[in-house]
Amino acid sequence: MTMPEQPTEPQAHAVHIDGQPGQATIRIGGEALPPGTVTGYVLQHDISAALPMLILHTRQPDGVAFQGLARVAVGVAKTSADQICEFLNAVDPERLDQEALNRADYGGGPGATARAMLMTLTEWARNTEGGTR
Template sequence: MQEPSLADDLHSVRITTDGVRAGVTLAGHEVSASLSGYALEHRANQPPLLVLYVRPPVDAAVFDGYAQVAVASEVPPTEAIVAFLAGIDPSRLQQAALNRDDLDGSPTELTTAMLRQLTEWAGGRP
């Protein structure tokens, strides 16, 4: 039998932001000073999930309470990658690759140019 996890329970969360800085209150405890960031995800038919990216403590713990806990992963989210690639128009990609200034005449230049173009698009560059 699996033991219950903090992530199994829901807890009161309040996030306020001015567009640059955010205030995060968890179960009545202000925790913003302990965070380097957060991600709030809400999928259909599921409760919202708040992932907290915690700063290493400087001298002592600032937060004392319960929270729904999720471990942030540096592994790229598969669903996002699949959705990004599925949304690529092949003819637009090919044309963008052929219009690049860094084509080098090698046998793999088109493939290389397409990969560079996808990398730039994934990074938000047009």
């Protein structure tokens, strides 16, 4: 069995979403998805990327595992705790120690080093490049 050729670039489709609390009507290429099919959606757009990405969460008709076209990516969603642990595991402890102690706002007193480290980690978390190995 031969597989059909897959496009190398994602295909763009015209999308119209009329979202109301508790319901949404979604049209793809002018065709409305059947009522009750979509249970949720995520619209994600990185401004520097060419196109936004729409992820639809669907409910399929009884007896049908899936019906339709899809690009499939398999992964496990990360929890906030997983992301925090991943970030902390990538921190260079020597650099954290040095930068925390050299902060201009290092005030001294009880908890000063921990406070300076937490402030440094917060800054690094906002800019994920800094402070990691």
